[in-house]
Amino acid sequence: MRERMRKLTAAILMLVMVSVMFTACGSNSSDKSDNATQESTSAYVSEDIKVAALKGPTAIGMVKLMSDNEYNKTANNYTFQIEAAADAFTADLIKGDVQIAAMPCNAAATLYNKSNGKVSVVGINTLGVLYILDNKGEVTNVSDLKGRTIYTTGKGTTPEYTLRYLLNTNGIDPDKDVHIEFKSEASEVAAIMASAKEETVAMLPQPFATTVLMNNKEARIALDVTKEWENVSKDGSTVVTGVIVVNTEYYNNHKAAVDKFLEEYKLSADYVNANVDEVSTLVEKYGITKAAVAKQAIPKCNITIITGSDAKDKISKYLNVLYEANPASVGGKLPEDNFYK
Numbered sequence: 001m002r003e004r005m006r007k008l009t010a011a012i013l014m015l016v017m018v019s020v021m022f023t024a025c026g027s028n029s030s031d032k033s034d035n036a037t038q039e040s041t042s043a044y045v046s047e048d049i050k051v052a053a054l055k056g057p058t059a060i061g062m063v064k065l066m067s068d069n070e071y072n073k074t075a076n077n078y079t080f081q082i083e084a085a086a087d088a089f090t091a092d093l094i095k096g097d098v099q100i101a102a103m104p105c106n107a108a109a110t111l112y113n114k115s116n117g118k119v120s121v122v123g124i125n126t127l128g129v130l131y132i133l134d135n136k137g138e139v140t141n142v143s144d145l146k147g148r149t150i151y152t153t154g155k156g157t158t159p160e161y162t163l164r165y166l167l168n169t170n171g172i173d174p175d176k177d178v179h180i181e182f183k184s185e186a187s188e189v190a191a192i193m194a195s196a197k198e199e200t201v202a203m204l205p206q207p208f209a210t211t212v213l214m215n216n217k218e219a220r221i222a223l224d225v226t227k228e229w230e231n232v233s234k235d236g237s238t239v240v241t242g243v244i245v246v247n248t249e250y251y252n253n254h255k256a257a258v259d260k261f262l263e264e265y266k267l268s269a270d271y272v273n274a275n276v277d278e279v280s281t282l283v284e285k286y287g288i289t290k291a292a293v294a295k296q297a298i299p300k301c302n303i304t305i306i307t308g309s310d311a312k313d314k315i316s317k318y319l320n321v322l323y324e325a326n327p328a329s330v331g332g333k334l335p336e337d338n339f340y341k
Contacts, residue, residue, distance in 0.1 A: 044075060044256060044260065046075060046076050046077055047076050047077070047254060047257040048076070048077045048079070049076050049077070049078050049079070049099045049100060049257060049261060050078075050079045050080075050081065050092075050097065050098045050099055050100075051078055051079070051080050051081070051098070051099070051100045051101065051102075051261070052080075052081040052082075052083065052088075052089035052092070052093065052098045052100075052101040052102070052103075053080070053081075053082055053083075053101065053102040053103075054082070054083060054084070054085070054086060054102065054103065054104075054242075055082055055083070055084055055186075055287075055288050055289070056129070056186070056205055056206070056207065056208070056288070056289075057125075057126045057129050057205065057206060057207075057241070057242060057301040057302070057303055058102035058103065058125060058126055058241075058242040059082050059102065059286070059288050060207070060272060060279075060283055060288060060294065060298065060301060060303060061102075061125055061126070061265070061268060061269040061272055061301075061303040061304075061305075062080070062102070062265065062268055063268070063272060063279055063282040063283055063285075063286055063288070064267070064268035064271040064272055064279065064282065065078070065264050065265060065267070065268035066078075066080055066268075066282070066286055067282050067285075068264070068268075074264055075260040075263075075264060076257055076260055076261060076264075078261075080286075081098065082286065082287065082288065084184075084185045084186075084187075085184070085185070086101075086103045086104060086107050086157070089101055090103075090107075090111055093111070093119055093245065093247055094111070094115045094118045094119065094247070095247075096247045096249060096250055098247070099246065099247050099250045099254075100244065100245070100246050100247075100258065100261055101244075101245050101246075102125050102126075102242050102243070102244055102245070103242065103243065103245055104154070104157040104158040104241065104242060104243075105124075105158055105240040105241065105242065105243045105315060105318060105319070106157060106158050106161055106319065106322055106329050106330050107156075107157045107158070108121050108243050108245045109319050109330040109331055109334070109335050109339070110329075110330060110331035111245070111331070112331065112335045112339050113330070113331030113332060113333060113335065114331055117248060117336070117338060117339070118247065118248055118249070119245050119246065119247060119248055120245065120246055120248045120251055120338070120339055120340070120341045121243045121244065121245050121246075121311070121315065121339055121340055121341065122244050122245070122246050122251070122258060122262060122307060122311075122341045123243065123244045123262060123305055123306055123307040123311050124240055124242070124243055124244075124304060124305070124306040124307075124311045124314060124315065125242050125243065125244050125265070125269065125303065125304065125305055126240075126241040126242030126301065126302060126303060126304065127226065127238060127239060127240060127241060127302035127304060128224075128225060128226025128229070128238065128239035128241060128302055129205040129206045129226075129241050129242075129300070129301055129302055130158075130159060130162060130203055130204070130205050130225035130226070130239065130241070131203070131204060131205075131206070131209045131221045131222075131223065131224060131225060131300075132145070132150075132201065132202070132203045132221075132222050132223040132225060133193060133201070133202050133203075133204060133209060133212055133213075133219050133220065133221055133222060134199070134200065134201045134202075134219070134220065134222045135193070135196050135199065135200050135216060135218045135219045135220070136199045136218070137220065137222075138199065139201060139222035139223065140222065141223070142166055142167070142170040142172070142223065142228055143170055143171070143172070144222075145167065145172060145178055145201065146172050146177050146178060147177065147178065148178055148179075148199075148201050149178070149179045149180075149181055149200075149201065150163070150178055150179070150180050150181070150201050150202065150203055151181050151183065151189045151192055151193065151200070151201070151202040151203075152180060152181070152182060152183070152189060152202060152203040152204070153182060153183050153184070153185060153186045153188070153189050153204075154182075154186075155182040158239075158241055159203060159205070160180070160182070160329075161322050161325065161326060161329040162225060162229065162239060163180065163203055163225075164325060164326065165229070165321060165322065165325050166225065166228055166229060166232070168325060169232040170232070186204055186205060186208040187208065189202050189204055189208065190202075190204060190208040190209075190211045190212050190215075193212045193216065193219060194211065194212045194215035194216045194219070195215075195216070196216065196219075201222075203225065205241070206297040206298075206300050206301045207288075207289045207293050207294055207296075207297030207298075207301070208289075209221065209297070209300075210293050210296045210297035210300070211289070211290075211293050213296075214292070214293060214296070225239065226238060226239045226302070233321070235317055235320070235321075236317065237314070237317035237318050237320070237321050238314065238317075238318065239318065240314055240315055240318040241302070243311075243315065244262070244265070244305075246258055246341070251341060262305070262307060265305055266305045269303050269304060269305050272298065272303055273298070273303060276294075276295055276298045276299065277295060279294070279298065280292070280294040280295040280298070283298075311340070312340040315340070316334075316340075319334055319335070320334065
């Protein structure tokens with residue numbers, strides 16, 4: 001009897017020990033899993049990043065990101081600076097006080113050359129947004145621009161060189177056959193066009209082109225500049241209006257933060273394109289343009305995010321066209337490969 005009880009007791013103790021071992025193993029495995037999850041979640045440390053952009057499509061694509069940032073829903077802590085002209089933030093971008101900026105493509109190349117590579121491009125955020133408008137219905141093709149005054153903005157940046165390329169490829173000397181009158185801001189051109197009674201022609205980006213159409217019922221879109229460009233392009237290039245630029249030193253030391261920004265910008269751009277009505281209110285909230293204008297303009301803004309080799313291909317082809325037309329348009333020479341990140 002005692003022997004039987006001894007064996008039963010030993011068996012029970014063995015079962016208890018086995019149970020404890022499995023429980024410990026399971027707990028250890030669970031702890032490791034939980035720790036791995038926590039490490040994965042907490043591996044990225046939020047950074048403070050100042051982002052600059054221009055009033056227009058380059059900023060419109062960011063408005064959902066701006067809103068999420070306001071409510072602490074972003075991976076990084078962003079401060080946004082929205083300006084009418086890139087000159088307002090280029091010096092700070094070179095110094096690193098602004099870490100990321102959205103700006104005209106050719107201006108980015110020029111800044112790269114002038115700063116000896118202190119800025120780099122990480123993607124395209126806006127394709128063609130330029131349109132030629134008239135208020136008398138007399139412009140139906142590029143050749144109809146000969147002999148006219150064309151109001152526009154962006155002297156020394158994408159709009160000027162894009163217009164010059166279109167004119168030259170259609171046999172029009174931009175310095176003799178037309179008069180290009182530059183204004184400092186697109187809003188000035190829009191105001192002239194919106195109130196014009198006599199024949200007036202202007203080249204404007206969105207959303208300013210839409211503002212004109214809403215304020216002057218006689219005005220109309222005569223030419224889509226992107227389509228006209230592609231009609232004469234020999235290498236399959238297209239208009240690249242806006243790019244995302246980074247301070248090179250910041251990128252080299254904080255690549256993960258820039259990558260997070262690009263991820264969040266893509267989510268924002270996709271949201272903007274898919275939720276025009278809702279986003280229009282954000283566009284007005286952040287002082288870019290009126291909601292009613294944004295609602296009609298966004299579908300014509302070609303807001304996107306293109307990175308990597310595809311971005312390099314599109315940007316390099318576009319810059320090459322500008323360079324062949326006028327080397328000064330890209331800062332005197334084409335950027336080297338390290339311009340592209």
